Amino acid sequence: MRHLMSPLDFSVGELNEIMNLANDIEAHPDKYAHACDGKKLATLFYEPSTRTRLSFEAAMMNLGGNVLGFSSADSSSAAKGESVSDTIRIVSCYSDICAMRHPKEGAPMVAAAKSSIPVINAGDGGHQHPTQTLTDLLTIRSLKGRLENLTIGLCGDLKFGRTVHSLINALVRYENIKFVLISPDELRIPDYIREDVLEANHVDYVQVERLEDAMADLDLLYMTRVQKERFFNEEDYVRMKDFYILDKNKMDLAGPDMLVLHPLPRVNEISVEVDDDPRAVYFKQAQYGVYIRMALILTLLEVKVC
Amino acid sequence: MRHLMSPLDFSVGELNEIMNLANDIEAHPDKYAHACDGKKLATLFYEPSTRTRLSFEAAMMNLGGNVLGFSSADSSSAAKGESVSDTIRIVSCYSDICAMRHPKEGAPMVAAAKSSIPVINAGDGGHQHPTQTLTDLLTIRSLKGRLENLTIGLCGDLKFGRTVHSLINALVRYENIKFVLISPDELRIPDYIREDVLEANHVDYVQVERLEDAMADLDLLYMTRVQKERFFNEEDYVRMKDFYILDKNKMDLAGPDMLVLHPLPRVNEISVEVDDDPRAVYFKQAQYGVYIRMALILTLLEVKVC
Amino acid sequence: MRHLMSPLDFSVGELNEIMNLANDIEAHPDKYAHACDGKKLATLFYEPSTRTRLSFEAAMMNLGGNVLGFSSADSSSAAKGESVSDTIRIVSCYSDICAMRHPKEGAPMVAAAKSSIPVINAGDGGHQHPTQTLTDLLTIRSLKGRLENLTIGLCGDLKFGRTVHSLINALVRYENIKFVLISPDELRIPDYIREDVLEANHVDYVQVERLEDAMADLDLLYMTRVQKERFFNEEDYVRMKDFYILDKNKMDLAGPDMLVLHPLPRVNEISVEVDDDPRAVYFKQAQYGVYIRMALILTLLEVKVC
Numbered sequence: 053m054r055h056l057m058s059p060l061d062f063s064v065g066e067l068n069e070i071m072n073l074a075n076d077i078e079a080h081p082d083k084y085a086h087a088c089d090g091k092k093l094a095t096l097f098y099e100p101s102t103r104t105r106l107s108f109e110a111a112m113m114n115l116g117g118n119v120l121g122f123s124s125a126d127s128s129s130a131a132k133g134e135s136v137s138d139t140i141r142i143v144s145c146y147s148d149i150c151a152m153r154h155p156k157e158g159a160p161m162v163a164a165a166k167s168s169i170p171v172i173n174a175g176d177g178g179h180q181h182p183t184q185t186l187t188d189l190l191t192i193r194s195l196k197g198r199l200e201n202l203t204i205g206l207c208g209d210l211k212f213g214r215t216v217h218s219l220i221n222a223l224v225r226y227e228n229i230k231f232v233l234i235s236p237d238e239l240r241i242p243d244y245i246r247e248d249v250l251e252a253n254h255v256d257y258v259q260v261e262r263l264e265d266a267m268a269d270l271d272l273l274y275m276t277r278v279q280k281e282r283f284f285n286e287e288d289y290v291r292m293k294d295f296y297i298l299d300k301n302k303m304d305l306a307g308p309d310m311l312v313l314h315p316l317p318r319v320n321e322i323s324v325e326v327d328d329d330p331r332a333v334y335f336k337q338a339q340y341g342v343y344i345r346m347a348l349i350l351t352l353l354e355v356k357v358c
Numbered sequence: 359m360r361h362l363m364s365p366l367d368f369s370v371g372e373l374n375e376i377m378n379l380a381n382d383i384e385a386h387p388d389k390y391a392h393a394c395d396g397k398k399l400a401t402l403f404y405e406p407s408t409r410t411r412l413s414f415e416a417a418m419m420n421l422g423g424n425v426l427g428f429s430s431a432d433s434s435s436a437a438k439g440e441s442v443s444d445t446i447r448i449v450s451c452y453s454d455i456c457a458m459r460h461p462k463e464g465a466p467m468v469a470a471a472k473s474s475i476p477v478i479n480a481g482d483g484g485h486q487h488p489t490q491t492l493t494d495l496l497t498i499r500s501l502k503g504r505l506e507n508l509t510i511g512l513c514g515d516l517k518f519g520r521t522v523h524s525l526i527n528a529l530v531r532y533e534n535i536k537f538v539l540i541s542p543d544e545l546r547i548p549d550y551i552r553e554d555v556l557e558a559n560h561v562d563y564v565q566v567e568r569l570e571d572a573m574a575d576l577d578l579l580y581m582t583r584v585q586k587e588r589f590f591n592e593e594d595y596v597r598m599k600d601f602y603i604l605d606k607n608k609m610d611l612a613g614p615d616m617l618v619l620h621p622l623p624r625v626n627e628i629s630v631e632v633d634d635d636p637r638a639v640y641f642k643q644a645q646y647g648v649y650i651r652m653a654l655i656l657t658l659l660e661v662k663v664c
Numbered sequence: 665m666r667h668l669m670s671p672l673d674f675s676v677g678e679l680n681e682i683m684n685l686a687n688d689i690e691a692h693p694d695k696y697a698h699a700c701d702g703k704k705l706a707t708l709f710y711e712p713s714t715r716t717r718l719s720f721e722a723a724m725m726n727l728g729g730n731v732l733g734f735s736s737a738d739s740s741s742a743a744k745g746e747s748v749s750d751t752i753r754i755v756s757c758y759s760d761i762c763a764m765r766h767p768k769e770g771a772p773m774v775a776a777a778k779s780s781i782p783v784i785n786a787g788d789g790g791h792q793h794p795t796q797t798l799t800d801l802l803t804i805r806s807l808k809g810r811l812e813n814l815t816i817g818l819c820g821d822l823k824f825g826r827t828v829h830s831l832i833n834a835l836v837r838y839e840n841i842k843f844v845l846i847s848p849d850e851l852r853i854p855d856y857i858r859e860d861v862l863e864a865n866h867v868d869y870v871q872v873e874r875l876e877d878a879m880a881d882l883d884l885l886y887m888t889r890v891q892k893e894r895f896f897n898e899e900d901y902v903r904m905k906d907f908y909i910l911d912k913n914k915m916d917l918a919g920p921d922m923l924v925l926h927p928l929p930r931v932n933e934i935s936v937e938v939d940d941d942p943r944a945v946y947f948k949q950a951q952y953g954v955y956i957r958m959a960l961i962l963t964l965l966e967v968k969v970c
């Protein structure tokens with residue numbers, strides 16, 4: 053039995069198979085409509101996350117399965133002091149697979165150790181959110197046709213952004229990836245990513261401060277938010293805040309095939325005027341999130357559909 | 359693709375078809391038990407409303423469909439500052455139709471503009487609650503046999519009562535409707551309803567202060583609550599509070615076919631001794647609420663059952 | 665139509681049939697996978713209880729049925745002042761059977777009186793929690809092969825423990841049951857159980873203060889927690905707290921067939937080192953909880969499976 057704790061749990065080959073399956077689901081959804089008939093997914097969300105939870109639930113329902121669970125810790129037995137280890141053993145009696153979101157890093161790992169059903173980490177604090185990363189990979193592969201030979205802009209808070217770190221870790225396994233790291237000086241990528249991941253893997257990267265300076269060179273741009281409170285001083289914030297807002301003018305600087313991704317929710321870092329640009333694929337990303345979760349559930353449950 | 363924002367979105371003819379469908383569902387539920395197999399309803403309740411939410415969920419389940427969603431804004435991404443427009447685009451990837459309850463007037467309309475799935479307004483602040491009105495119409499038509507030629511008492515807080523305003527707007531489209539408006543002076547129907555709806559449509563109405571003065575003339579009585587805090591002074595409240603409580607004595611003044619409706623929840627404005635009177639149909643109304651929502655889901659999804 | 669309010673609602677003969685059904689479900693789950701197709705369970709939880717709620721939901725889903733409801737009173741119409749009697753009448757329009765958890769004793773009874781669907785008491789304050797007791801009985805009968813001729817240790821807070829009182833009431837109906845009541849002096853079984861239940865039924869019992877003094881004689885040990893705040897003084901607590909913690913050393917004093925049960929959640933009253941002992945069956949108990957609820961739903965809905 054396998055769990056999913058980190059995007060790197062799967063080899064590049066295994067991931068390819070999962071993405072192939074996701075694309076087959078996209079092309080032939082009816083083929084999979086009863087693949088999980090009679091099976092149950094437990095969504096154990098100790099911390100609310102509507103989008104992620106609903107994506108898992110939609111995925112399981114699309115496969116014919118059922119869903120039970122909770123959407124916040126208040127209404128769970130965690131409030132009565134039960135350990136995650138005990139909860140997962142009980143939930144193993146109630147369901148066939150489980151997606152767990154927890155504010156504490158490592159909680160899904162603790163659960164997996166005692167579980168008799170596959171556990172999917174649906175986000176553990178600032179640590180991992182593997183299904184987001186797999187969603188990103190599937191979106192890129194499906195819409196660009198490849199995961200190799202890409203120049204990828206990562207924009208926003210590169211210091212604290214879990215999603216970005218995770219995506220870098222996942223992408224360095226592919227050939228000829230170049231990164232353009234776009235952030236204010238104080239929110240640059242941390243050394244343990246820059247040195248231990250990028251440089252250790254001989255991956256090309258440049259660091260730039262202004263989004264508009266990067267646009268022309270990118271095959272895709274991965275946007276994230278820069279929160280005001282991350283800046284060291286008000287002055288810097290006022291000077292730089294517009295550098296990291298993607299609008300129509302900045303889009304005009306990019307090539308015709310440059311895709312824009314965003315893990316969502318977005319606040320104002322992408323202007324709504326960009327939404328109708330065919331290169332803006334962040335809402336399509338949400339759809340790929342359902343397909344990859346369907347593929348993942350099938351894979352972990354070892355359900356084969358012919 | 360159509361949405362439902364207001365009860366007036368449908369013409370009288372369209373509404374008749376939907377009500378015919380609801381009555382067919384009532385008569386032959388098995389015929390519809392798999393009409394929405396494989397389809398998903400999202401219930402996006404930014405404000406709790408158990409009765410309305412469960413009615414939608416029961417409706418979709420009766421059609422063989424699945425349900426996902428959230429029951430309050432705390433556990434939703436609204437807390438992270440996501441706009442309703444962005445949320446609906448994501449939810450469009452997760453489901454086939456959506457029912458949205460929101461404390462802000464117009465929020466479902468904003469959602470509908472960006473949605474790629476039908477949106478049903480399940481109540482937006484003090485503005486509209488169209489499925490309640492359609493439930494009321496179906497209940498009246500099913501139990502009285504008609505929506506024309508009726509003398510209808512509306513009792514309670516007619517000034518602020520959203521349900522009552524909506525029902526008046528819906529009923530003036532039928533022939534020979536007379537209203538008896540029963541309320542304290544300070545909670546009379548507002549001028550924009552009295553003048554612009556009733557008088558503009560040449561609809562007969564009288565205004566009375568005491569429920570017992572109206573009972574004898576009514577074909578049906580629509581009860582709502584008068585909240586203490588709506589009165590200008592304590593003295594008025596004490597003098598009048600019993601005027602608006604329906605009890606056995608007042609029921610004795612009414613004809614044998616006069617029906618009592620109430621949108622529920624009731625607190626004490628209908629005495630429990632009235633519950634067993636065959637003319638009390640407010641619990642049957644809840645059942646019609648499920649049938650009309652089933653008919654509505656089928657209509658908006660353009661699902662035909664032969 | 666029958667409801668389940670107390671474990672004693674069923675005769676010993678009826679209970680035997682329900683447990684036979686539960687064991688048949690355990691042996692042949694596929695036979696029952698569509699027994700409740702098209703039926704709906706409402707889970708009305710006015711007080712959160714994840715484990716109990718999920719167990720009911722899993723049970724209904726295993727039978728092919730659907731689930732709707734709420735998991736805390738905040739998001740329910742109770743907040744708007746609706747009575748339980750009114751709520752159940754509405755919910756009767758939405759579902760075929762209902763499980764109700766309520767902080768007030770007797771609330772499910774009030775609901776049952778007005779309900780047109782079967783109501784299962786899923787715990788009402790400190791009063792009853794009949795499906796826990798039926799789970800306990802099924803676990804004992806399935807794993808020991810009998811409910812007669814047993815020496816049963818009940819350990820922990822025997823004064824306030826609802827689960828323990830309920831289990832005693834249920835077990836005194838079987839032949840030759842002996843109880844070993846293990847608790848601090850101040851948390852002994854109350855007189856109305858000791859005199860009116862045990863002595864009135866001529867059931868053998870002894871009261872002991874230390875768990876280790878009891879272990880050797882038991883066929884099974886039912887553990888519950890002793891909360892610090894129940895002790896009269898700190899001194900007693902410090903002196904006695906280890907008496908009521910089950911660990912490997914105490915397990916060594918017991919026979920090879922002595923089973924350990926616990927209603928869960930456990931905090932620290934059973935050391936995790938005991939979990940892997942084959943005699944520790946408290947996680948299996950959770951599985952039996954699903955089977956008994958499946959059998960109960962089938963019985964109350966009068967669904968026969970051949």
